[in-house]
Amino acid sequence: MSIRSVLIANRGEIAVRINRAAKALGLRTIQVYSAADADSLAVRLADEAVEIGPATARKSYLNIANVIEAARKTNADAVHPGYGFLAENAEFADAVVAAGMRFVGPSGDSIRLLGDKVAARREADKAGVPTVPGSDGRVSNAAEAAGIADRIGFPVMIKAAAGGGGRGIRIIQEPSEFERQFLQASAEAEAAFGDGGLYVEKVIPAARHIEVQILGDGHNFVHCYERECSLQRRRQKVWEEAPAFHLPQKVRERLCASAVDLARSVGYVGAGTVEYLYDDKTEAFYFIEVNTRIQVEHPVTEMITGIDLVQEMLKIAGGAPLSVRQDDIVISGHAIECRINAEDPFKDFQPGPGTVETLSVPEADHVRFDTMLYEGYVVPPFYDSLLGKLIVHGDTREQCLSRLSAALAALDIRGIPTTTPLHRALAADPAVAAGDIHTRFLEGWLETRFARPDSDKEVA
Amino acid sequence: MSKQEIRSPLPGVFYRKPTPDSPSFKEDGDAVAKDDVIGLVEVMKSFHEVKAGVAGKAIRFVAENEDAIMAGDIIAEVE
Known part of the structure; x- marks a missing residue:
């Protein structure tokens, strides 16, 4: 292997898991931690540990500059993001690579492509993977969404294109609810994800x-x-x-x-x-x-x-x-x-x-x-x-x-x-x-x- | 007038606004009623409203937005 050390940009049980796996491969481990995690098991297990900020995740585990700086300072060859936090942040994956290290995961471009629900769905279609019946990409207004719902049948879901983890989803039971719900969902998506884009999917009951x-x-x-x-x-x-x-x-x-x-x-x-x-x-x-x-x-x-x-x-x-x-x-x-x-x-x-x-x-x-x-x-x-x-x-x-x-x-x-x-x-x-x-x-x-x-x- | 303290009932991350882009629930100097929401505390990804609990003519925040706080920490003072 061309890497000899890995920085673990996460906490909790997955940071422990990655420490153990890396050590089993003979890699030196560097654990980042917030002020609230100084006594964590991952910090105790790691060969080195670097504090990257206060308890609030946005100022530590989600702070790209601080994580990259910790990796530079400790000469890490690679960065493992775990799950959550920066794991699916394309900008972070790019920053790791730009700093001359390996990102343990796909490229920033792959994360961007597959992280956009609409683009991923299109990619799945292209690869011949069956998708839930619904809109072909983003829908621009409630009338277009209602037309699609008529075609595929109620109930349908309105989903935020930039959503994930079950967030930004609304279920519409009948046509009369469409106008109001669509506008609300768009405003919510804009507030939550900075992107008001929506798409429509059929609800598969008892799936x-x-x-x-x-x-x-x-x-x-x-x-x-x-x-x-x-x-x-x-x-x-x-x-x-x-x-x-x-x-x-x-x-x-x-x-x-x-x-x-x-x-x-x-x-x-x-x-x-x-x-x-x-x-x-x-x-x-x-x-x-x-x-x-x-x-x-x-x-x-x-x-x-x-x-x-x-x-x-x-x-x-x-x-x-x-x-x-x-x-x-x-x-x-x-x-x-x-x-x-x-x-x-x-x-x-x-x-x-x-x-x-x-x-x-x-x-x-x-x-x-x-x-x-x-x-x-x-x-x-x-x-x-x-x-x-x-x-x-x-x-x-x-x-x-x-x-x-x-x-x-x-x-x-x-x-x-x-x-x-x-x-x-x-x-x-x-x-x-x-x-x-x-x-x-x-x-x-x-x-x-x-x-x-x-x-x-x-x-x- | 005497000063009264509003303490956090829970440990977690304190937020002064309902969402990152919203205005704060209360600004320093605002009057508060007993049932007014003055902030949120996020405990393990679940959000809990913090009510003033006391009425007063002016609130002054001690905790900042996104501060990590422990249960019993002073969030604000009310005059």
Whole structure:
């Protein structure tokens, strides 16, 4: 490899994960941190650490100049952006390259192309990947949008072209709502993303969220099969599985091949994820978007394929060709990941930063816990609530679920609220065991099936 | 008139405006009513309104926009 050191431009569990992967490859690691993260596990693990600003992310983890300066000062050969923060910021990727370092991810141009929802959709169309029926690019006014909705049928979504992460989406049930909603959505998109551009898509009811892991080195492109991520709350994933157990083999082959086609059409470099909606009834899948980074839920793919995706990203950034061929990648068993957040599931998921008093983690060959926690660690209130990810493997989904229940029973984090009780309930739920899930499942389940220990629900 | 302090009920990032491009909820010197929203605190990506809790003829902010604050920190003083 032509790189000997990597700067990690992130925090939390993913910074720990990248530190470990880089060290396993013999790389020197440099961890940046905000004033609130001086005691973080990633800082302790890294060979070097550089403070890049105050607690507020905009002044530290999102401050491109400070991150680049830290990389220069420490002679970093490469920069790994993790997920969130600057991971999908094309300007940052360009700045890293302009400073003479490797960006662990695709080029700024690829990020720009795939980050624009409308351009990405067009690119998918071009590569022969099915897209959700909708407008051909941006729509200029409510009348044009209404005309498209008439053609594809209600309900439809109005989406912000510059949106992402589930933000900037409105659902329109009938034509009469169009005029008002369109203007509001445009104003909102302008305020939130600095771009009022909108497009229209058909709503696929009771769809599953399925995504395909891709890897590319600019010349060779492979997929590492798919993940099923339908259990979501407020469009945030809560629980993820690999593979998508309900998918007919023929559909799986077509789905994964379409993701590789898209990767090839843009000359993709690094790890990425192509997201789809899947309709069980018609066995149709529809492209939604590409995430040009490592994803939170990447470990379930690692557990079933044996590929270390973060190490692979670093090797690709170092100029190495892909270390795996498509024929070498096979699915072995089943894996489930539970996101353990510092939130109280019995109090409307109110976030609860604070001190981890005790920490007890299940240990077994088939269990992995990716976390930044240690006993005595103070979880700061300034960043997202993800504390760790409990990932369990089994030969079958059934065995995986039973191992998961045992692992969740043994996971004990004291001092702060966590979502562990939610996952225990999900792991024991017959509908989850039956695999009868879709993207709106969890919100309904929380209303009707999730038992609160106290009847008078506290509203934050 | 006496001075009263408005303290943050939560730890997180303090914002004086509802969105980056909006005007501030209150400017220094503005009068406030008990139920007036004077800012937001972002705790782990969830936003919570901070109400004045006291009425007064002039507010003066101690915390700046986007400051990291802890629960109990003084956000503003009201006369």
